[in-house]
Amino acid sequence: MAKRDYYDVLGVSRGASKDELKRAYRKLAMQFHPDRNPGDAEAEHKFKELNEAYDVLKDDDKKAAYDRFGHAAFENGGGPRPGGAGFAGGFADIFEEMFGEFMGGARRGAGPGRGSDLRYNMTISLEDAFRGRQTEIRIPTSASCEVCDGTGAEKGSKPIPCPTCHGAGKVRAQQGFFTIERTCPACGGVGQVIENPCKACTGSGRQRKDKTLSVNIPAGVEDGTRIRLAGEGEAGMRGAPPGDLYLFLSIEPHPIFHREGPDIHCRVPVAMVTAALGGQIEVPTIEGSRARVAVPAGTQSGKQFRLKGKGMSVLRSPSRGDMYVEVAVETPMNLTKRQRELLEEFQAEAGDDTTSPQSHSFFDKVKELWDDLRD
Template structure:
């Protein structure tokens, strides 16, 4: 064993309080526990060191003696029992302190069986459901069928054959967990005989094989609220799998996916769409017709000289908000379509139009070309 100071081993100051000391010990014990470090032969020694340090410093009398004369008094047995019952570990039994830590390792004190009686809550279920954007706008009532488990009727969920009952486990005496002493430490494990239930079924129910539940399919009528968004879930309490041995049912979570739409993209309550505008209509101005997600039609006025990227807002034509019920907006982004597949006459007309254009007709193009000319002139002068 090293001569490292106990306070240094635990990473605390000499005026540490009981709560901080215990927290530091838990972190160190979890870090060096041999079960977490199977490939590190030094972990067990470090684990024992921090355990000894905590046993000393958690007891007020032992800590006072250690502060006076150091580790030697503690290791040579000169301090004896701390008096007043359990000794060490701040008045707790050592096995209780380590049970707290092992609970962190193995997921809690109750084990997989849920403690005395063995009744455990059923598992939660997930059901993926896909809808259209229109259905998300309007809301939807739907019938679904889910694979699940139900409480066994013949044994009423007990797992024991009708006319019999589960009996108390003789290994753990109904506790569901057993303790084993390994030198200085007391290890607590789930009872292997009853698997943590605390009871044993000697005569299993033939219908469920002792499980207390059976596989089944259940039909449900679900309500998809208007305004639901992609990825949101709906919780149906008590519609999950049946619990074992009479335990309560779990919950059903319906995860909603919304299909991509041909026209609209969604961002919260707002919708976005892109609308092509003929070249002439963008230049002269005019109107286009736009459908809305609610099924109506809206007329959009195109201003004279509209450019690609101009966004038009249709207030209240978006999606309903799931919380407030208020409608979002529909934003229509214009893009100017260049004419294609022109006839000879159309090309000739465009040439005449192009020759008649001036700097005021295409100001952005003229401004860009001026900047390009300035760039090349500056490069030529630099050479």
């Protein structure tokens, strides 16, 4: 009986992607699996046919040969064996992908567990975020055992391959057409056992200790910035790679400045006379210096002045944001008798519209609104 075209077996086009091939195979393999069709010779044949087709088409080299020569590319013993390697490379792969973690199975390349990642929360000032900062932090962690150099075995001895899994870290069990793979129960997936555990670390290869690290916080970091320190997390089991340390930054509120991205905002009180007559004011900057701002005559509250390049540092860039100075005109308090007399004279002289155009405009609109309501 002539073999069917592998693409027809899977029900896909010749241009199908690997994902499309896998989806088609998984669907049909579940449909025709012998466990779902006990005693059905036709279903068993189709299942073997599916495995054979998928084993070829999922492999780039085999697929290229098949696309060029068809089934002849695998004649004379060169092709996949139905129910054999085709199953191991096909349904077993997808079964492990779908159910491996559920069954507690070890992943490929099992070995001593990588160390856990650690998190360290740090609060810095806005000035630190502007300039950057070099600092030291102290963290409690697990470090490689100094007595056994992280092996977990007493000096003079060493771990041996696990006799149960022969060093693979996983064991397989055949159940009908299924090959179930799981973590070796004897070594816990490490692949080794220790006959003489280190007394200092009881065989784990690591000990609890505090570690001091030098940390460089770059200029321009923002609230919530995360800095990764590779390999500074907990030590791995029995010499396995360590985890990473993640530094999470919080920037404490500033008494004067308010940050918005790379820009800084500052609200500055200005005397009524200065706002009315014009003048200059001095404002602080984030780098600790002073800047002069010219206030034109007649400046109102809420007016903003931009100081270009006086804002925050920008992360990994030589540029800086801007600083915005917002004016808050201050009304004088605790007037002397003479000061009150002068203001009353000024009010009488000024009238009610020429020196306060915003008030005049506002109340004109209010008057129009009231007139409309009366109509």
